[in-house]
Amino acid sequence: RKEVEQDPGPFNVPEGATVAFNCTYSNSASQSFFWYRQDCRKEPKLLMSVYSSGNEDGRFTAQLNRASQYISLLIRDSKLSDSATYLCVVNPLYNTDKLIFGTGTRLQVFP
Amino acid sequence: EPEVTQTPSHQVTQMGQEVILRCVPISNHLYFYWYRQILGQKVEFLVSFYNNEISEKSEIFDDQFSVERPDGSNFTLKIRSTKLEDSAMYFCAINDMEEAFFGQGTRLTVV
Numbered sequence: 001r002k003e004v005e006q007d008p009g010p011f012n013v014p015e016g017a018t019v020a021f022n023c024t025y026s027n028s029a030s031q032s033f034f035w036y037r038q039d040c041r042k043e044p045k046l047l048m049s050v051y052s053s054g055n056e057d058g059r060f061t062a063q064l065n066r067a068s069q070y071i072s073l074l075i076r077d078s079k080l081s082d083s084a085t086y087l088c089v090v091n092p093l094y095n096t097d098k099l100i101f102g103t104g105t106r107l108q109v110f111p
Numbered sequence: 112e113p114e115v116t117q118t119p120s121h122q123v124t125q126m127g128q129e130v131i132l133r134c135v136p137i138s139n140h141l142y143f144y145w146y147r148q149i150l151g152q153k154v155e156f157l158v159s160f161y162n163n164e165i166s167e168k169s170e171i172f173d174d175q176f177s178v179e180r181p182d183g184s185n186f187t188l189k190i191r192s193t194k195l196e197d198s199a200m201y202f203c204a205i206n207d208m209e210e211a212f213f214g215q216g217t218r219l220t221v222v
Binding site for chain 2: 032034041042043044045046049087096097098099100101102103104
């Protein structure tokens with residue numbers, strides 16, 4: 001089983017749509033969880049950290065389900081500028097700060 | 112958001128040559144990381160560096176790779192004898208408040 005698994009997509013959605021991405025992780029001891037955004041041939045940029053209680057930042061909502069080892073990202077009212085690859089990222093253990101990346105889910109928002 | 116600057120943005124080198132990739136964080140940080148991303152693949156951890164020492168490294172980070180902080184500001188990744196499969200984007204990152212921020216990357220092309 002992959003350490004961090006995501007549906008690669010692409011997800012093609014119209015402007016204004018709501019879209020959800022899921023991610024599963026294999027290590028139940030994982031400590032920290034993040035969503036990053038990556039534009040083509042650019043660096044990953046932190047979108048949001050994911051907390052156990054769930055968190056929201058504007059149109060973006062992230063949730064964590066530790067029991068199912070599952071993380072989600074919901075984007076409401078999609079904009080053309082949301083088109084990118086969304087990376088699920090996990091810090092797998094308490095005594096390490098390396099990050100494990102998923103392969104990413106590609107989102108394409110069309111007019 | 113902390114800034115990390117990498118140079119060069121693109122490096123083309125012949126197989127067997129040595130390359131040095133540079134990273135300069137704008138503000139003072141103690142933790143540095145190198146990640147790489149082969150075209151079309153996921154971002155992979157290479158090495159973490161704390162207090163002028165390697166704190167963790169991956170299987171990818173073999174004897175051909177080395178890191179150092181020669182002058183207290185620059186953080187470098189050296190590949191001693193490049194192989195074709197070293198062609199990738201190399202990202203430097205810093206950790207700030209348990210969140211990782213990436214430089215814009217160096218695209219290394221080995222020919």
